[in-house]
Amino acid sequence: MVDQERLEFLRQKAQLVRKHIVQMVTEANSGHPGGSLSAADLLTALYFQVMRINPEKPDWPERDRFILSKGHASPVLYAVLAERGYFPVEELSTFRKINSRLQGHPDMKKLPGVEMSTGSLGQGLSVANGMALAGKLDNLDYRVYVLLGDGEIEEGQVWEAAMTSAHYKLDNLIAVVDYNGLQIDGPVSEVMNPGPLQEKWRAFGWHVFTIDGHDFKEILATLEAAREIKGKPVMIIANTIKGKGVSFMENKVEWHGTVPSKEQFEQAISDLS
Amino acid sequence: MAEKMATRDAYGDILAQLGEENEKIVVLDADLSKSTKTVVFAKKFPHRFFNMGIAEGDMLGTAAGLAAAGKIPFASTFAVFATGRAFDQIRNSIAYPRLNVKIAATHAGLTVGEDGGSHQAVEDIAIMRAIPGMVVIVPADGVSTKALVTAAVNYQGPVYIRLGRPAVPLLYKEDEEFVIGKAKELRDGKDFTIVAAGIMVAKALEAAEILAAEGIRTRVLDMHTIKPLDEEALERAARETGGIVTVEEHSVIGGLGSAVAEFVAETHPVPVIRVGIQDVFGESGKPDELLEKYGLTVEKIVEAVKRLKNNTAAGL
Known part of the structure; x- marks a missing residue:
């Protein structure tokens, strides 16, 4: 269990990550702030506390892997990778610009630390399964983490992959759904209700946890508990708030892929300070 | 009359042989292993064979993950499903990140025969050719199939190999050498x-x-x-x-x-x-x-x- 000091460090780090997100999207005049902000605490927990990684050796065979299956949330991944030392923080200002390593959606060929190129939704869990299978074949004890969007799981391939993870008993795989409840056209429950999530993933043979995706204590305790589950894959349904941390973005569907104005940017930074 | 062999049979044989020499080779199939002939490899190396069920998109995505972790995956199904059903996975999860996946698709073209038009890929080469960086190989006989599948293993990057169902004449001597891209x-x-x-x-x-x-x-x-x-x-x-x-x-x-x-x-x-x-x-x-x-x-x-x-x- 981590102490209060560490929890405070993680909270502050996540706020810094959120500031980067708002700044990147504003500077690029393009990008997806809402679903990046909702995942900031989850990624901060993974990259700063949980995952066995070494930014000096991004290709280390025994490293834990993270796949951002909801690739449009690239700002949160880039911010965390930069803060973790995979590349200079200053490079965040090149996001979505010509000749940048920080593509609109993550590109593993361009940026160290990106484990998989994503963007076309629904594909990350299959790829994570492949990495987990390879780990078992090679007797390496790394873990594969994958973050899915709640809208994303409307893609049929996710459920094909869900069968595969359970069929091959991939207990070295931990998936997280960023359940912020909103997708581009409205609430997920109205556009194409993917629920009931717990029951579905359980029926597909997964061990399911449901948590508050903004509570570091709960996130860390669950990720720890997840490692003890044997013989089946783990799904963590993380209840989150889209736009979390920025007052005018929270729970607002229009902030899926909208850019703040100058005034809104200042308001956002002040909210996060 | 020349001796005959289906290119899919040659594929099944050489894959099992290559599996002995190269531990990195893993094979995936979507419930068609008896038809695509990956069953030969599956029997020999069951722990390196993954039947993915009837889920071609998931199969190609999983192959991408295996390749990202250093394996050399061969994914097989009928050409019509590989290039149609799993196009997006091939494009975005394999070719875009240039992962080392070999897509060996069998039952291409009209010679699928009785199954009919739904199963006869007549456009798969066009689809694969249009993807940046994809190598497209269409062997003419059993000998060239074996040589080119071997060459594909030694090539780093995505390769589409188009194979057929019926037995066709052997055109080459067993020791004929083939180079990818050299007619x-x-x-x-x-x-x-x-x-x-x-x-x-x-x-x-x-x-x-x-x-x-x-x-x-x-x-x-x-x-x-x-x-x-x-x-x-x-x-x-x-x-x-x-x-x-x-x-x-x-x-x-x-x-x-x-x-x-x-x-x-x-x-x-x-x-x-x-x-x-x-x-x-x-x-x-x-x-x-x-x-x-x-x-x-x-x-x-x-x-x-x-x-x-x-x-x-x-x-x-």
């Missing part, structure tokens, strides 16, 4: 060139024989790699023979014929006639009946070369 000249000739791929290479050779008896000397190229094309051999064929007939068990749109026509039009323009499937789907029937009905015969190749000759003589 085989099976017959020299100065009048015209027939550029063929896959099961049509054997028919092109027969056509050349008939034409020779009539005094028309045709060069025959086995263009086993559609991408990258052997531009050097094609440029030479255009320059030295002045006219090209392409032959493929695929739509005339986007396949070998298109690739050849595009290339010569920009480098050494000569007349090109494309023998292939004329922008239609197939149907049920015996493989030979289908090849006959859809114009993929020795006679049609001979006819095409003669048409080329008449056009050239008429200055067309």
